[in-house]
Amino acid sequence: MTTRWLTPEEQRAWRAYIAASLLLEDAIDRQLQQDAGMPHLYYSILSVLSESPERRLRMTDLAERLKITRSRLTYAVTRLEKDGMVRREACRYDKRGSIAALTDDGFAVLDRAAPGHVETVRSFLFDRLSEEQVGQLEEISTAIAQGLQEDGTRPASDDVPWRRRSSSTCS
Amino acid sequence: MTTRWLTPEEQRAWRAYIAASLLLEDAIDRQLQQDAGMPHLYYSILSVLSESPERRLRMTDLAERLKITRSRLTYAVTRLEKDGMVRREACRYDKRGSIAALTDDGFAVLDRAAPGHVETVRSFLFDRLSEEQVGQLEEISTAIAQGLQEDGTRPASDDVPWRRRSSSTCS
DNA sequence: TAGGTTTGTTTCAAACTTGAACCAAGACCG
DNA sequence: CGGTCTTGGTTCAAGTTTGAAACAAACCTA
Secondary structure (H helix, E strand, O other): OOOOOOOHHHHHHHHHHHHHHHHHHHHHHHHHHHHHOOOHHHHHHHHHHHOOHHHEEEHHHHHHHHOOOHHHHHHHHHHHHHOOOEEEEEOOOOOOOEEEEEOHHHHHHHHHHHHHHHHHHHHHOHHHOOHHHHHHHHHHHHHHHHHHHHHOOOOOOOOOOOOOOOOOOOO | OOOOOOOHHHHHHHHHHHHHHHHHHHHHHHHHHHHHOOOHHHHHHHHHHHOOHHHEEEHHHHHHHHOOOHHHHHHHHHHHHHOOOEEEEEOOOOOOOEEEEEOHHHHHHHHHHHHHHHHHHHHHOHHHOOHHHHHHHHHHHHHHHHHHHHHOOOOOOOOOOOOOOOOOOOO
């Protein structure tokens, strides 16, 4: 099977995409580091928690939503806990489980940083795109994400069709 | 000035984008780590070098093309040099300069890994998009990248309009 | 219900990134 | 020239990420 190389159009799209995503993440990380003292991911953790019922979520569910590994999340939450933004609680129904809960301090920080963050996302992303493009971006991103989740690191193909990990709310 | 929050459409686009970019980078990093023993960025370094005149480039120019900091590049090149993929050479015309040159070994590794890499990019990205969407992705990405480069970490606005760092080829 | 497997989470070492500080070497200017 | 500013690169410490290994609790299943 000979390789199907990228067409010139694909090349251009790919390179532009790489550059844009690098630059964008960088800009957002810098802004949040400045204004909230934490990188984007950490801010996202607070953000997701703040929108969850009772502002708490099990570690695995949190990792799932953020599309990161559990290990990475453990590290991040440990830091956030040290800073008092998050508190870890035991899960009553499953003694293995551990729940991350947003503290009032954490919420306050999020609240203070949110306007600046939104402004940044707006000025670097949405201000540059037409309404149409925003829709296109969503569709493109969704298509990509979907493809990547279906198989993740697919367990040998002789496995069960595919079962989504059920997320027990646990509280 | 009251914050202009993201509209529901923007929210969706933003979240989908974040998820997609995280997942995609992850998948590509894993594939390359597997097949080439190095993360995506390191592979890109070899790739950019391989397309440069004489397969060599000054550190600053390389960093510029890859949209990364010089510090990050220094670290990466040091590793690649240790692995024999790249060689550092002095710059004749500017004694400060240092040039990264792709070695034959480096080229060989690149050559061997390229098909798998392209295949991955294809299957996770381009196979999921229509021809039209590829064009849209390029336009969107270009718009974003452009906005982010113009100002970078803009030096106080009372500065010179903006001058692109000239990239002396130096050899 | 003992033994084996899966699931939820953390731990650990190695690799990588960040940003500020540092050190030359070129560029400028009086 | 001699001082000063800028540019190209590296260094260093602190922070983050990775992936594999370790654990413990829950879940089978015979």
